[in-house]
Amino acid sequence: METLFPPQIPASERRARRASRPLFPMILFLLAIGSLTTLSGCDWFLSFPKEGTRAPISHNPVLAVGERFGDICTMNVPDHLHRESFSHAIYHHRPILVFFGAPIHCTPCVHEDRIVQGLQGTYHQDMAFIHIDDYEDSEQATVRQWRVHGEPWVAVIDGEGVIRHVIPGDANYYSLNKMVKEVLH
Numbered sequence: 001m002e003t004l005f006p007p008q009i010p011a012s013e014r015r016a017r018r019a020s021r022p023l024f025p026m027i028l029f030l031l032a033i034g035s036l037t038t039l040s041g042c043d044w045f046l047s048f049p050k051e052g053t054r055a056p057i058s059h060n061p062v063l064a065v066g067e068r069f070g071d072i073c074t075m076n077v078p079d080h081l082h083r084e085s086f087s088h089a090i091y092h093h094r095p096i097l098v099f100f101g102a103p104i105h106c107t108p109c110v111h112e113d114r115i116v117q118g119l120q121g122t123y124h125q126d127m128a129f130i131h132i133d134d135y136e137d138s139e140q141a142t143v144r145q146w147r148v149h150g151e152p153w154v155a156v157i158d159g160e161g162v163i164r165h166v167i168p169g170d171a172n173y174y175s176l177n178k179m180v181k182e183v184l185h
Contacts, residue, residue: 047147048155051166055096055157056145058086060132073133074104079117080124081131086142089128093159095183096128097176100143101152102135108170112152115173119180126184158183 049055061072062085069078081099089096099116101109113131120129134143134151156165156179165179 048153048166048168049146049163051163053163055086055090055098055155055161055163056142057090057161058142058145060085060130060142061140073131074102074135075110075113075131075133076103079113079131080120081113081116081129084128084130086130089130090157090161094128095126095159095180096130096155096157097180098130098132098155098157099152100132100134100146100148100154102133104135106151109152112154112171115171115176116154118173119176122177123180123184127180156180156183 061082063069063072063082069075069082072082073079084094086096086098097116097119099112101112103110103113116129116131123129132142132146132148134148150168152170154165154167154171154176155163156176158164164183167175167179
C-alpha cells in the first residue's frame with residue numbers, strides 16, 4: 001500500500017542535514033537585512049555638508065536673459081528658484097534656502113519644489129531661494145561642491161553662510177517654514 005505522506009526522517013538525520021547546509025545564503029541574507037536597516041533613507045551614501053559648517057560658495061546655474069528654463073531645470077512648470085546664485089546671496093549676507101532635486105525622475109522633488117515656491121512667495125524679500133536640479137547640473141561644480149548624490153535635499157543657510165538646517169528626503173511645509181523663521185529672526 002502506497003502512503004500519501006512523506007516518510008518520517010529521524011531527528012538525528014534532520015540535524016545532520018541542517019548542519020550540512022551551506023551557511024553562505026543565510027549570511028548573505030542577514031547582511032542584506034542589516035544593510036537595508038542601516039543604510040535606509042536618502043542620505044546613506046552622502047557626505048552632504050553638516051549643520052553648523054560653512055556652506056560651499058558655489059556658482060550655481062542661474063537663468064540668464066533669453067535662456068530657456070528647460071536648459072537648467074527639469075520641472076515642467078517654470079519657477080523663480082533659478083534667479084540668484086549662492087555667491088551673490090552670501091556676499092550680500094542673505095539667508096538661503098537651497099533645494100537639490102531632479103523633478104524629472106523624483107516624485108517627492110516635485111512636491112518639494114512646490115513647497116519651496118510657496119515659501120519663496122512669502123519670504124522672497126528676506127532670503128534667497130535656490131533650486132539646483134542635480135539631473136541637469138550633475139556634472140557641474142555646484143553638485144560636486146555640495147557632494148550631492150541623492151535627492152531631495154534642503155539646506156537652510158543663515159546670513160553668515162553657515163548651514164543651520166539640513167533635511168534629507170521629503171520635507172513638509174510646516175517644518176521648512178519653521179526653519180526659515182528661525183533663520184530670519
